[in-house]
Amino acid sequence: MENPSAVLHAVGDIRIEDRPVPHPGPGQVQVAVHAVGVCGSDVHYYEHGRIGTMVVEAPMVLGHEAAGVVTEVGEGVDAARLGELVALEPGLPCRHCVECRSGRYNLCPDVRFFATPPVDGAFARYVVTDADFAYHAPAGLDAAAAAMAEPVSVGVWSARKGAVAPGSRVLVTGAGPIGLICAQVARAFGAASVEISDVNEHRLAVAAALGLDATDARSGRSDEVDVLIECSGSAAALTAAVPRMARAGRIVVVGMGAEAVAIDLGLLQSRELWVTGTFRYANTYPTALELIASGAVALEPLLTGRYPLAEAERALRAAHEDPRALKAIVLPWA
Numbered sequence: 001m002e003n004p005s006a007v008l009h010a011v012g013d014i015r016i017e018d019r020p021v022p023h024p025g026p027g028q029v030q031v032a033v034h035a036v037g038v039c040g041s042d043v044h045y046y047e048h049g050r051i052g053t054m055v056v057e058a059p060m061v062l063g064h065e066a067a068g069v070v071t072e073v074g075e076g077v078d079a080a081r082l083g084e085l086v087a088l089e090p091g092l093p094c095r096h097c098v099e100c101r102s103g104r105y106n107l108c109p110d111v112r113f114f115a116t117p118p119v120d121g122a123f124a125r126y127v128v129t130d131a132d133f134a135y136h137a138p139a140g141l142d143a144a145a146a147a148m149a150e151p152v153s154v155g156v157w158s159a160r161k162g163a164v165a166p167g168s169r170v171l172v173t174g175a176g177p178i179g180l181i182c183a184q185v186a187r188a189f190g191a192a193s194v195e196i197s198d199v200n201e202h203r204l205a206v207a208a209a210l211g212l213d214a215t216d217a218r219s220g221r222s223d224e225v226d227v228l229i230e231c232s233g234s235a236a237a238l239t240a241a242v243p244r245m246a247r248a249g250r251i252v253v254v255g256m257g258a259e260a261v262a263i264d265l266g267l268l269q270s271r272e273l274w275v276t277g278t279f280r281y282a283n284t285y286p287t288a289l290e291l292i293a294s295g296a297v298a299l300e301p302l303l304t305g306r307y308p309l310a311e312a313e314r315a316l317r318a319a320h321e322d323p324r325a326l327k328a329i330v331l332p333w334a
Contacts, residue, residue, distance in 0.1 A: 005061045005124035006312035006330070011049045014313040019061070019120075022128040024074030029131045031086060034143035036122045037065030037151065038315050038328040040178075042115060046316045051256075056117050062312070063330060064090035064114035066122035067137065067146035077131045085141070086134040087149040088122065089285050090114035106157075106282040113280075123312050125332045135285045138293035144306070144329050145292055148299050151327075152288035154178055154254065155185030155297070157281035162227040162252040166190035171225040173217065173241055174232025174255055175203035177302050177327045182229050182254065183212050188296035195225070198232070202324050206301050225249065233257025242267055251275045302327045308334035 001018040008014055024030045041051060042062045049056045066088045070081045093100050093108035100108050115121025137146040159182070164170060168191045172183040175198035183196045196207045197217040207214035215221055217237065224246040230238045233255030239262050245251065251273060267273065291297045305328040307315040315328040 003124055003126050004309055004332070005120075006063070006309055007059045007061055008045060008056060009059050011047065014046065014062075014316065016310055016312070019124060021126050024072055024077070024128050026075040027077060027131055028074040028128050029070045029077055029081060029086075029134050030072035030126060030128050031066075031068040031088060031134060032071045033066050033068040033122050033124060033127055033332050035067050035147040036063040036330045036332065037147050038063070038318070038330065039065055039151070040176075042121075043316055043319065045115070046313075054117050058118060060115065060117060061120035061123050062115045062316075063121040063123035064116075065147050065150035066090070066114070066127070067143045067149070068127075069143075070134065071126070073131070081131070081134075085137040085143065085146060087137055087146040087285060087289060088114075088127070088129055089133040089135065089153075090122070090150065091280060092130055092133060104282060106280040123309065123330055123332065125309070135289060138289055141289070141293055144303060144331075145299055146289065147329070148181075148292060148303075148327075149285050149288040151178055151181050152185065152291060152297055153281040153284035154278070155182040156284040156287050156291070157278055158182050158229045158252050158254050159185050159189045160284075161276050161278055162186075162229060162250045164189040164191055164227055167192045168227050169225045169246070170194045170227045170229065171241060171244065172196040172229045172231055173237040174198060174230065174234070175200065175207045175214070176231065178254060179229075179231035180207060180210065180212075180302060180326075181297060182231055183207065184210060184297045185291060186227070186229065187212070188291055191227075195221075197221075197237075200323075203326075206326070209301060210298055228252065229254060231255045235261045239263065242273070245271060245273050247271045249273050253277045303329055305329065306331055306334070308332075
């Protein structure tokens with residue numbers, strides 16, 4: 001096989017197939033993919049075939065948290081980039097709409113995002129992407145670490161949306177991979193305190209080992225926080241945390257899962273709380289890569305499984321089959 005790829009054909013049906021090797025057009029690069037993180041969205045497509053209105057209607061390659069080596073460049077791209085280790089930002093916006101021109105390219109209505117129907121993802125040996133969205137990985141990073149620039153970007157975006165700054169008191173609800181990353185990013189942004197809550201003892205132990213203030217979500221803790229970053233996707237977690245918000249506090253909703261959430265409007269109005277959702281990120285990759293390279297965001301405790309491409313389906317099932325699993329990595333060249 002020249003370009004083996006893990007293709008989702010139907011719910012629970014992943015097949016390793018040989019896809020054509022893509023070649024770059026003007027302004028593009030071909031990348032030999034060396035590491036791809038498994039995201040919750042990949043698992044959701046595998047288990048349900050859809051996320052909201054995004055439905056898998058034709059065979060689709062999964063995976064969007066990717067890094068690899070530039071192996072071919074298109075017209076207009078500096079040949080010096082050959083051999084460069086790069087982290088791939090998975091969303092390619094149109095660059096022409098109002099949202100793109102306003103700097104909010106994550107909200108571009110025509111964005112093409114890896115592993116979002118009908119766009120193929122990066123569980124493959126080769127992909128092609130725009131050179132501008134293939135970011136040079138700092139020295140010392142391997143492909144697995146560089147691939148984590150994608151989830152770390154979620155953390156950077158959540159901290160920016162919450163205006164986390166030196167002195168901020170931050171609560172992160174949900175100690176899964178994204179929550180653990182968001183908490184570390186908040187700390188790197190200068191937060192005076194970062195509490196992370198969950199009900200899973202193992203995840204809380206990982207959080208504590210990372211030097212975070214790990215709290216059982218059932219503890220009844222009530223001290224005030226300036227920023228809430230909700231990563232669990234639990235409506236109950238968000239509702240329970242709102243009374244802890246300080247005046248003019250910021251609530252950033254990252255986790256997906258709840259379709260509706262009850263919020264005390266009296267508190268929202270009397271404390272002038274700000275509530276915002278998040279949708280991916282924009283202009284975050286350079287910061288994310290620097291946070292990883294500096295060690296401000298520790299990833300090794302989160303990377304709990306590495307799988308060759310032939311075992312991509314095992315990687316997708318890992319979180320359900322092993323209660324201690326956090327983040328699986330697929331290695332297409334292993």
